[in-house]
Amino acid sequence: MDLENQKRVKEFAEEYGPENVVVILGAAEGEGAGLAAETVTNGDPTFAGPLTGVQLGLSVYHICEEEIKAEVDPAIYEEQVGMMEMVLDVDDISSEMKDIREQYCKY
Amino acid sequence: MLNAVIKATGYVLAHTPDMVMENGTTQTTEKVVNPNSEYLKQLPSHLRTYEQAVAYLPNQTYIGNMTPDELGEYEQPWYPHTAAKSERFGKFGEIMPEDEFYLLMQACDVFELVYLEENFVAATIEKFKAHPLMREDIIARINSGVSAETVEHFVNEEGAEPLAMNGKTVGYIKRAHDVDGNLSAHVMLENLVSKASNVLAILHLIKNAGIDPADVDYVIDCAEEACGDMNQRGGGNFAKAAAEIAGLSGASGSDVRAFCAAPAHAVIEAASLVKAGTYRNVVVCAGGCTAKLGMNGKDHVKKDMPILEDVIGGFAVLISENDGINPEIDNTVCGRHTVGTGSSPQAVITSLVANPLDKNGLKIPDIDKYAVEMQNPDITKPAGAGDVPAANYKMIAALAVKRGELERKDVATFGNTHGMVGWAPTQGHIPSGVPYLGFAREQLLAGDIEKAMIIGKGSLFLGRMTNLFDGVSFVVRKNSGKHEETAVSDDKIRKMIAEAFRGFAQDMLAEQE
Numbered sequence: 001m002d003l004e005n006q007k008r009v010k011e012f013a014e015e016y017g018p019e020n021v022v023v024i025l026g027a028a029e030g031e032g033a034g035l036a037a038e039t040v041t042n043g044d045p046t047f048a049g050p051l052t053g054v055q056l057g058l059s060v061y062h063i064c065e066e067e068i069k070a071e072v073d074p075a076i077y078e079e080q081v082g083m084m085e086m087v088l089d090v091d092d093i094s095s096e097m098k099d100i101r102e103q104y105c106k107y
Numbered sequence: 108m109l110n111a112v113i114k115a116t117g118y119v120l121a122h123t124p125d126m127v128m129e130n131g132t133t134q135t136t137e138k139v140v141n142p143n144s145e146y147l148k149q150l151p152s153h154l155r156t157y158e159q160a161v162a163y164l165p166n167q168t169y170i171g172n173m174t175p176d177e178l179g180e181y182e183q184p185w186y187p188h189t190a191a192k193s194e195r196f197g198k199f200g201e202i203m204p205e206d207e208f209y210l211l212m213q214a215c216d217v218f219e220l221v222y223l224e225e226n227f228v229a230a231t232i233e234k235f236k237a238h239p240l241m242r243e244d245i246i247a248r249i250n251s252g253v254s255a256e257t258v259e260h261f262v263n264e265e266g267a268e269p270l271a272m273n274g275k276t277v278g279y280i281k282r283a284h285d286v287d288g289n290l291s292a293h294v295m296l297e298n299l300v301s302k303a304s305n306v307l308a309i310l311h312l313i314k315n316a317g318i319d320p321a322d323v324d325y326v327i328d329c330a331e332e333a334c335g336d337m338n339q340r341g342g343g344n345f346a347k348a349a350a351e352i353a354g355l356s357g358a359s360g361s362d363v364r365a366f367c368a369a370p371a372h373a374v375i376e377a378a379s380l381v382k383a384g385t386y387r388n389v390v391v392c393a394g395g396c397t398a399k400l401g402m403n404g405k406d407h408v409k410k411d412m413p414i415l416e417d418v419i420g421g422f423a424v425l426i427s428e429n430d431g432i433n434p435e436i437d438n439t440v441c442g443r444h445t446v447g448t449g450s451s452p453q454a455v456i457t458s459l460v461a462n463p464l465d466k467n468g469l470k471i472p473d474i475d476k477y478a479v480e481m482q483n484p485d486i487t488k489p490a491g492a493g494d495v496p497a498a499n500y501k502m503i504a505a506l507a508v509k510r511g512e513l514e515r516k517d518v519a520t521f522g523n524t525h526g527m528v529g530w531a532p533t534q535g536h537i538p539s540g541v542p543y544l545g546f547a548r549e550q551l552l553a554g555d556i557e558k559a560m561i562i563g564k565g566s567l568f569l570g571r572m573t574n575l576f577d578g579v580s581f582v583v584r585k586n587s588g589k590h591e592e593t594a595v596s597d598d599k600i601r602k603m604i605a606e607a608f609r610g611f612a613q614d615m616l617a618e619q620e
Contacts (some may be wrong), residue, residue, distance in 0.1 A: 028498055032491040046405060047141065083453040086505040086518065087498065 001039040006049035009040050013056050019107045023060040024068060028088060030096035033062050037097055041104035057106030062097050064090045109589060111381035112433035114388075114425040116545035117312030118169050119200040120418040120532065121208040121304055122161070123400065124154040125271035127417050130296065131400035146405055151274065153404075155413045157204045162193040165483045166418065168530040170197030171545060175527035185485045186413055199545045200311040202418070206231045207238065208303065209270050209278060214241075214248040215303040215352050220295050222261070223270070223278035225252030240310040242354065268292040287337040297397050301332045302349055304421035305394030309353040312390065312423035323425075324386035326350045326360030327377055329369035330393035331535050349392065358390070366570075367480065369393070370422075370541040371563025371579045377426040378436035378581070389426045395419035395534045402533060403490035410489045420537035424544055434551035434583050440467050442562070442580035450576045456506050459562050459580045471507035474525065474582070475556035478543035479503075480564060481529040495538075499562075500526040539563040544583070551585050558584045 001009075013021050023040045027033035035045060037060045044051040061068045064085055069077060128134055128150065137144055160166060167190040168178045181188055195201055203211070210231055213221040228251060236246055258279055261267035267279035280299065284290035305328060313320050328346035335342030346360030363373040370393060377389040401416050408414070429435065442459040449455075460471060479499035487495055500522030507513035513521065531538035540561040547559045564578040 029491070029493045032493065035491055047144075048136065048405075080449075080451040080453060083456070083502060083505045083509060084451075086508065086515075087452075087501040 001036045001044065001049065001051075003049040006039060006044060006051040009058070010050050010054065010056070013058060018056050018058055021058050023058050025060065025062045025097075027062065027093070030089065030092035033093050034096040034100055036060075037100040038104065041100060041106075055104070057104055059105060059107050060097070060101065062093050064088055065094050065097060108382050108384070109429035110435035110437055111378040111389075111426050112429050112435050112586065113544060113548050113583060114318075114427040114430070114433050115312055115316035116425070116548060117200050117308045117310075117315055117392075117421075117423040118171065118197075118542065118545060119203065119304060119307045119311055119421045120160075120166055120169060121203045121205070121307070121395070121421075122155075122157050122418050123205050123208060123300075123397070124160075124414070124417045125205060125274065126300070126397050126419070127154065127401040127404070127414055128274075129269060129271060130300075130397035131402065131404065131416070132398045133401050133404050146408055149408050150401070150404060150414065153408050153412070153414045155415075155417055157202075158193075159413070160417060161195060161202050162189045163415075164188055164190050165485065165530040165532075166190075166202055167192060167194075167197065169199075169420070169532070169542065170201060171199035172197040174546060175530060175543070178530055179523075179528040183484060184412075184488075185483075186415060199315070200308065200421075203307060206272055206277075207235050208419075209272070210235045210249050211307060212270075212280075212299050212303045213250070214245050215306055215349075216299055217351075218283060220283055220292075221270075221278065221280050221299065222253050222258065224255050224258050224276075226255075227272065227277040228252035240314060244354070245352065248352075266292055268296045284336065289336050289340050298332050298334050298345070300397050300419060301330050301394035302345060302352075303394065304419045305330065305345065305349040305392050305423070306352045308392055308394070308421035308423040309349060309355070309390060312392070312425055313353070313355075316425045318388070318425070320354040321357040323350070323355040323358045323388045323390050325377075325380065325388075326355060326358050326390045326392065327373045328360065328362045328392055328394075329364070329373035329536060330362075331364070331366065331369070331396055332394075333364070345394070346392070349394070350390075355390070365563075365577060366565030366567060367536045367539040368563040368565030368577045368579060369536050370539050371561060371581065374424065374426065374436065374541070374544075374561070375438060375441060375579060375581050377424075378438050381426055381428055382438065384428075387428050390423055391426060392421070392423035393536055394421045395532075395537060399534050403486055403492075406490040407486075412489060415483070415486045416533055418532050420532045420534040422537065422541055424541065429586070429589065431588055432552070432586055434548050435586050437582045437584050440464065440469070440560075440582035442578070444564075444576060444578040446575060448576075450574075452502055453506070455564070455576055455578060456502050459564070459578045460503055460560065461506060461510065463580060463582075470512045471503060471510065472512055472525065474558050474560045476543070476547065476550070476559040477503060477526055478540045478547065478559060478561045479526070480538050480562075481527070481531045481540070481542045482533050482538045483529050483531060486533050494529070496526060496529040497522050539565075540580075547583055551583065554585070556585075558582055 270278035326346040333341040442463040482495040484494040504518040504521035
């Protein structure tokens with residue numbers, strides 16, 4: 001995850017409390033989504049950014065996961081995400097995200 | 108007004124493994140944050156030799172020794188394979204070794220900032236002289252070199268940036284100002300690398316086009332570096348600086364900056380300038396960037412792969428008035444991501460692909476080939492960024508399905524028929540649509556395809572000035588056969604009007620009689 005984004009996630013977690021922050025990802029595949037999810041839960045696995053060794057344990061979802069889709073107006077979801085839903089391997093992304101949440105999510 | 112044409116292209120790489128270590132930001136950041144890291148220790152053993160980099164399939168594709176379709180026939184990953192035709196020179200350009208590239212950097216330096224160690228110069232100069240495109244005046248710009256002690260002094264005491272060869276320092280770039288960070292040794296190095304790789308691309312372009320260098324009217328540089336001092340940080344004109352060394356004595360120029368979308372913006376601008384008659388021959392070109400060398404190196408080392416991001420990229424395209432032969436840039440089919448478009452992938456692809464086609468009564472499958480961000484998947488996949496071209500083709504296909512122009516079952520294969528595998532190095536602006544222009548020109552000339560769409564996209568947020576996304580697209584199509592000479596000229600119009608008046612006058616006279 002981009003170092004600047006790590007910094008911003010860290011600042012939001014400090015400002016609003018980690019229990020009040022949900023991170024929504026838009027990564028194009030399972031592995032990338034998993035790495036970003038790991039970064040905001042267990043810390044930066046590449047040991048490069050501000051979240052290195054910081055275990056925020058934030059709630060983290062991908063925009064294509066059912067939990068998020070259910071929260072969005074279906075017409076807007078179709079307009080904004082419909083095309084990508086057809087393109088992405090949603091099952092792979094969802095299973096990767098679920099794995100990370102089960103391991104590291106604290107909220 | 109007739110459309111401008113793509114008259115020739117040039118594509119070059121410079122293999123710079125030492126710059127991976129010294130100047131790639133992944134490595135320079137690691138040296139600050141984690142100087143004793145395992146990664147930095149392991150990295151040198153993952154660097155490729157020049158011969159390995161030359162034999163690498165995507166590199167041979169970039170310089171034109173094999174086509175994207177031929178590359179696609181090889182099983183991925185590609186790095187374990189060796190190209191059947193593994194040569195330094197290809198029909199589009201070349202892969203220059205690091206030592207010669209340092210000499211070229213010195214030839215491109217007009218402010219006495221690049222110094223090379225005398226033995227290194229002596230060992231390399233003959234090779235450089237033998238280069239088929241290095242003119243006498245370029246060779247004359249190389250000086251005989253400085254002592255090893257001088258090199259050591261400037262690197263250790265004066266804040267100079269080292270230039271290394273096989274890990275040994277063989278030269279340096281000194282700062283151009285004592286205080287101004289915009290003229291620091293680091294910035295001067297980045298800018299001189301960009302300039303030198305740009306010059307090399309232009310030299311190949313001029314050779315491929317077979318034109319007199321003095322016939323180029325204008326140069327547009329669309330790279331990603333900025334040059335200027337503390338009072339005008341992005342003052343610019345890499346274009347004119349490169350044109351000077353490349354010998355384009357009749358050219359002026361300017362720079363276009365738009366992150367990775369810049370080459371597509373620049374081609375549209377060049378085509379419009381030529382179509383309007385402002386200039387006859389415009390070169391769109393860019394050098395590469397040291398910062399991105401080894402960008403995904405951590406993942407490559409972790410997966411026990413070679414460092415594949417060990418080349419600097421450059422390209423140049425000549426856009427000229429219509430000759431009735433070469434492929435036309437049809438600027439009536441021009442896509443734009445506007446301020447109001449929105450940033451969802453769906454909105455982006457609609458604005459760049461569907462909207463311009465709609466305006467011209469075309470459907471998505473009517474375009475034979477789409478050139479998107481042609482990043483080499485060998486580099487991006489192990490880093491978790493996926494296969495970038497393949498993802499783009501899926502998006503275009505999914506949009507076609509939503510518009511009822513494609514069957515859903517054809518989404519997966521759309522990329523095979525209307526796209527290509529990626530072969531460009533991850534040098535930001537270099538992969539963005541334009542690597543295909545050379546092959547597109549050939550396929551359009553041969554009649555293999557009728558229309559290709561070139562798409563450039565850019566991530567503007569990186570500059571922290573706007574969160575907007577950006578992109579533009581244009582269509583290249585087979586020449587309609589009309590050209591400037593057969594088109595109706597001003598003279599011909601004057602003659603036609605004169606004839607009409609004469610006829611009218613004769614009729615009047617006849618009536619009076």
